[in-house]
Amino acid sequence: MQIKDKVAFITGAAQGIGKAVTDALLQKGAYVAVCDVDSDTGEQTVTEFAKQYGDDRVIFLHCDVTKKDSIKSAMQRTTDKFGRLDIIGNNAGITNEKQYDLCVDINLGGVVRGTWLGLDFLRKDKGGNGGVIINMASMAGLMAVPMVPTYAATKAGVIGFTRSWGASMDYDQHQVRVNCICPGFTDTQMTKEETVEEKRAKGLLHSEALVAIMSESLKLSTNAVADVFIQLVEDDTKNGAVMALVSEQPVQEVKFPDIFTNVEK
Ligand SMILES: NC(=O)C1=CN([C@@H]2O[C@H](COP(=O)(O)OP(=O)(O)OC[C@H]3O[C@@H](n4cnc5c(N)ncnc54)[C@H](O)[C@@H]3O)[C@@H](O)[C@H]2O)C=CC1
Numbered sequence: 103m104q105i106k107d108k109v110a111f112i113t114g115a116a117q118g119i120g121k122a123v124t125d126a127l128l129q130k131g132a133y134v135a136v137c138d139v140d141s142d143t144g145e146q147t148v149t150e151f152a153k154q155y156g157d158d159r160v161i162f163l164h165c166d167v168t169k170k171d172s173i174k175s176a177m178q179r180t181t182d183k184f185g186r187l188d189i190i191g192n193n194a195g196i197t198n199e200k201q202y203d204l205c206v207d208i209n210l211g212g213v214v215r216g217t218w219l220g221l222d223f224l225r226k227d228k229g230g231n232g233g234v235i236i237n238m239a240s241m242a243g244l245m246a247v248p249m250v251p252t253y254a255a256t257k258a259g260v261i262g263f264t265r266s267w268g269a270s271m272d273y274d275q276h277q278v279r280v281n282c283i284c285p286g287f288t289d290t291q292m293t294k295e296e297t298v299e300e301k302r303a304k305g306l307l308h309s310e311a312l313v314a315i316m317s318e319s320l321k322l323s324t325n326a327v328a329d330v331f332i333q334l335v336e337d338d339t340k341n342g343a344v345m346a347l348v349s350e351q352p353v354q355e356v357k358f359p360d361i362f363t364n365v366e367k
């Protein structure tokens with residue numbers, strides 16, 4: 103898909119990876135709805151981008167991905183404002199093993215809700231233009247991560263959900279591609295020492311072992327993750343793709359064995 107003049111809806115976009123994705127889309131000439139529960143940071147981000155790209159190009163919308171009505175009304179406001187919707191980035195996510203139900207609700211629930219509700223706006227057979235949905239998974243969804251099992255499970259769920267949509271037999275009718283990205287440790291608020299400290303102080307830190315591994319790991323830049331997002335939007339051949347990205351290695355599409363035929367696809 104050519105990005106110029108297309109309309110994107112990105113969750114968790116106030117900061118971090120979602121903010122970098124927004125920047126990359128704006129650079130390519132898209133209109134973007136920055137959606138987040140953090141209104142202060144989200145408004146600041148939009149003010150910053152509006153100065154750079156024009157205030158007709160970007161809006162902030164309060165959106166809580168744990169709530170269907172919140173997502174639906176933010177999607178409706180996006181189409182009302184910009185006249186269409188083409189790209190959805192289900193990116194909002196947290197690490198929180200102590201509040202594991204919240205972690206599932208945001209990381210997996212948010213992606214499932216954002217995809218089903220987004221399809222109602224994008225589907226060609228429902229009056230949309232077709233489009234692309236990109237879900238933020240993680241390398242943690244491709245591995246056993248005993249330090250944060252809930253987080254790893256939510257991301258494995260995102261991968262399974264994405265691959266299943268990518269294999270949809272109704273693609274010709276809906277014309278919506280669904281792909282996901284699995285970044286390794288990335289330089290955002292989520293991985294910062296101050297965030298770890300804050301969690302520790304609140305008794306919400308679960309795994310000192312993961313923190314130790316994280317502090318020794320080279321982190322990806324948010325721009326590197328945003329580049330993969332752009333690649334997945336632009337490449338119309340990608341549907342159900344799972345892109346793995348770890349620091350200092352080129353992005354790789356993960357191939358899964360087909361257990362029915364035992365042949366790699
Ligand atoms: N930072 C990392 O090392 C990695 C992050 N990821 C994933 O990338 C995505 C983005 O993470 P980062 O930018 O690193 O984190 P971040 O913490 O910098 O940003 C996450 C954003 O999501 C928002 N958010 C949280 N709950 C929300 C809700 N209920 N509804 C709407 N927005 C909500 C936050 O307010 C925040 O702006 C997440 O899904 C995360 O799991 C994946 C792999 C590695």
Ligand SMILES: CCCCC/C=C\C=C\C(=O)C/C=C\C/C=C\CCCC(=O)O
Binds near residue numbers: 197301316
């Ligand atoms: C050896 C584990 C490798 C896991 C896969 C690689 C990177 C994935 C990173 C993420 O998706 C999430 C990023 C960071 C975790 C954030 C905080 C750690 C503290 C968790 C806790 O104990 O609460």
